[in-house]
Amino acid sequence: MKKRVATTLSLFQLSTMFPTIESAIRYFEGIRWNHSPVCTKCTKAEKITPQKKIGTYWCGSCRAYFTVFTNTPLERNKVDARKWLFAAYLMLTACKGISSYQLSKELSVRQATAWYMMHRLRLACETDSILLSGIVEIDETYIGGLEKNKHENRASFLLSNIQ
Helix, strand or coil: CCCCCCCCCCHHHHHHHCCCHHHHHHHHHHHHHCCCCCCCCCCCCCCEEECCCCCCEEECCCCEEECCCCCCCCCCCCCCHHHHHHHHHHHHHCCCCCCHHHHHHHHCCCHHHHHHHHHHHHHHHHHCCCCCCCCCCCCCCCCCCCHHHCCHHHHHHHHHHHC
């Protein structure tokens, strides 16, 4: 069995993967719907028709428009899908985090827009209750310590609170 090595995409690789807004929308659709749109209101996939605007669909059953962002924290915004992907990438790959000022410079948006995007992406991460699985890497974490540094009275206090 080969050992799987996790690699991080470069910003250049990310930009070649998603050269257009349409490619970013298709990526989000693949994640959410497995590339076959489902109405977010009535959860049917029968009478779905794509509209002129890329990524917008019409449900003939419940007579409503929807997109891949409908009923998600990224709903009702004017920022294109490609910038959402780049913002998520920059937030996840920054060693010590990224400020809204820096994000606004990187994405060519206003600082208030960058702040909004950061909060929406954090909300999207909070609402997902999927547990970690597969290979998980945790850096700079030290658990345990020398026995001589562990205080007996502290350990007994912790144990009494657990029981």
